[in-house]
Amino acid sequence: MAHQYKTRFGSLKDYDKGRVEPINDDVRHYAFSNCFEIAENSAPYEKVVFGQNMEYVMEVLRAEGNSPWYTCAHDEFALSMDGEVEIHLVKLEDAQTIQDTEKHGAITVEGDPQGTNMGWMKLGRGHQGMLPAGSAYQFRSSQPGVIILQTCKGDLSIERWADICQSA
């Protein structure tokens, strides 16, 4: 009989963080963190940077309740690592779109989004959704969850490396 493997995912309620074991190096150079631990200690929808590659970032968001409406001049992608989250999308009218097409990262839409309803999606664990450039999007989650956002560093990105990373 074939062996039955158990795939080990993490969650807010059940995760097991690894570690850096230094031999002859500074552990801070590995920027080691865990998305569930970060979300555990975050306010809903804080965009906490936990990966930075020059102008690009990966952010951890604690999904809980309704987020503000965001918009961004470039595509972003949201990966659910725990929980279910709805993403509602609106094609913004010109007045609310970001005028600088090269601007990096998301900003908050001022007021209610004005434009055409694009529809919505519901992501479960492991699902990745596209947040198209120029749209407005809102996360809605009835239970706490964890989202990883692939984006560029922007006005709403929060950096607190010393708090989230192993330092010794």
Add this chain to the structure above:
Amino acid sequence: MANAHGYNDFSLGGFNFARDEYFAHITWETLDGRPMSHTMDAGNFLRALMRDVAWGFFYGWVNFDDVIGTVNHYNTVDLYAGSFNGPMKDAGINRTENFPTDDIRQLFEKMLADWTNDGFDPFAAPQETGSPYGHNNGDNMSAITRARELATRCVGLEGDLALRTDESGAPVNRAFADVPQDAPELHPEPGFENEVHAFNLFAFLSRSQVTWNPSFTSVVKNSFMCPTTEEHILPIIHGNDRVEWFFQMCDEIHWNSDHKETGEPLARVIMKAGDMAAMPAYCRHQGFSPKRSMLLVWENGNPDLVDDIKSGAAPQVPVQF
């Protein structure tokens, strides 16, 4: 002409390559004229050679082991023996030669084709492939000429990289039989069917037929999400020329981090589900995955970064804090 084991010998510059039933033998002449040799397990050599060919010599250093490897300069490639091994370099027995990329690529492709036996898949986990050993018994061209799977915006969009399915020849791997295959709920309004888009990344990865071979699944400008499924040992020791980020999405991988110039051990990095870590640009790293796992390799593919690397302007560490 084939040798007694049925394999052809190959030469490039001052390097010679030969294989027998169990081993690859690499020989070279040192700068002061001494003959030197190195021996690798044939399976390990072919697994490393496969990645170097498939990845176009990748970013930076592709160490086949702690002696042999390549450095990508993006129009040319260095082939070396002992040049990034502290004691060998100190002893003056190393050799490095630079070749036009096409020359070394063509030589490596021919060697890979000739030395890979029927039934051996260098991309497969050791439990999922036949043996690399023995007298030459044919080839496995379909396995060694797989195209990399590269989305230009996002997997599953119309005209982009397709989802993996049973019908497309991508059944769920034995180690991921428990990974849910459900699809996200999509409720697009008319006209927005290709913008209200999501897919099950974990299901996509559960159907990967290869190990240690990243695909592109989503792209933001030059930010590439390159997830991959890992089992057993990364067949190369990767010395990146830039900071490289890893996000462990399930199970675990244990990494060795060594200094990329000398091989001096620097750290061990134990990554479990949900962990994020960067590999600093001064290290070379090799991963060990006890069970097939999902790893997101996150790369900055900005072509301008090559100039920053050459000038020394690119950062060596991911962040300062």
